[in-house]
Amino acid sequence: MTYRGVTMLKTENIKVRFAPAPTGYLHVGGARTALFNWLYARNKGGKLVLRIEDTDAVRSTEESTKAIFDSLKWLGIDWDEGPFFQSERKEIYRTYAERLLSKGFAYESEDVKGTHKAVIFRLPSSRKIVIKDIIHDDVEFDTAVFKDIVLMKSDGTAAYNFACVVDDHLMGITHIIRGDDHISNTPKQVLLYEALGFPLPNFAHVPLILGPDGSRLSKRHGATSVGQYKGEGYFNKAFVNFLALLGWAPGDNREKMSTGEIIDSFGLDRIGKKGAIFDVKKLQWLNGVYIREMALEDLTGAVIPYLESAGIVDKDTDREHVKFIVSLVQERLKTFSETPAITGFFFTKDIFYDESAVKKYLLKEGVETILGKIICGIENEERFDVENLEKCFVKIKEEMNISNSKLIHPVRVAVTGSAASPPIFETMVGIGKENCVKRLKNTLSFINDGDFPFKTQNVPPPNPIE
């Protein structure tokens, strides 16, 4: 089997790894790296190892480790071996460091900064190192541009490049798939493989994920952690689908793909070389596609936490009622988190009015007459359902000899406070007869005294749920 001209040995025993440092939440960049490793392993029937690179005792936290596990779980990424913690493998690294020391490849530092002497690898003065990268083909470095490599820090822990090489070898990693930002570490690691007498694994450096301005995605670009996207109400399957399409494409114009389809089509040979800008608009679109396809029951379950944390529904709210409301907004949703904002008026006692909608539809000639007739009509209907409401509206429409929209628009604003809503009859049923009548009557009095409770600009923000 060959990829970009590189012959790959033992493709039947693929083993890859994801090796995050637990110094913060899982970044979308890290998530994509994890995903590509996982997809490759699953596609090849290989194995994925999870290794926590917590050699930096100061910056590593248990909280971060937990957050990373949570995010991986949310993404649906599972692993076959590990998690291994580098903090528990000090003796192993020490042994190999001593081996390099005794063979003369490394020396101990003069200045003692900690309790130990640092062990440092002596770099050959000038040597060309060619990395055979599956994505980039050959990349050449001259060792003259590097400084000597720290193997063991003076606090007794192993440094990144060393621990990484020792572990990747001991854990039997065949393919190292990681971000492009590691490519300049690779020649250093190659030197260590050689000195240690380890065979070289295959390397695949995947391009970075970029922010809207083309620079590496970072906090200043907004949401960058997987947890944030979860909290903002993205569906995990949609997020995974989107992430997979960042830097990789199946080649046949498919966009919406199930995880299984992605696994089947995935290959390192179709990963691009160019950094990819994280386009939230496309994520939102894809998320909307998934939401529209969700079973109502599932969507309701996904959305309830947001309604609860917004204080709009509680444990006692009738779930069937919530489900009905959700069914009305399903095709309007891009993320779960916007549900409170667009369904609030169904649940709250009082509503606030959109100022421009009021001006446009309520402060007009004849509106009071129309609303009055609607109130009468509703109160006289024995059953408050879509069918009867429609009959009632038609009757008034004919009586007054006016168009449908002349009737419907004012009523919509009166009962929802907004010019946009799901179909009016369903919406009214969702609001309930009593509430509708009350709002209609209130509206009448607001029109009279010109004292509408308008919506303020600061709509409550979505409540991120971690």
Place this chain on the structure above:
RNA sequence: GACCCCAUCGUCUAGUGGCCUAGGACACAGGGUUUUCAUCCCUGCAACACGGGUUCGACUCCCGUUGGGGUCGCCA
């Protein structure tokens, strides 16, 4: 600054010398459907960074330029 990487519509991408007057999707614009919004449908917009080669023929290969990005820690 040194080293490395990258370069197709605004964005994600298809494209491996002729099938390309460059395809798809998002975004955007316009139209249709709808009682509004959304959905859905249709249409439009818009790209091979530049300059040299190689070749009968380059988006595709080579060189250079420009532009962007990454890395230069006893962080990972």
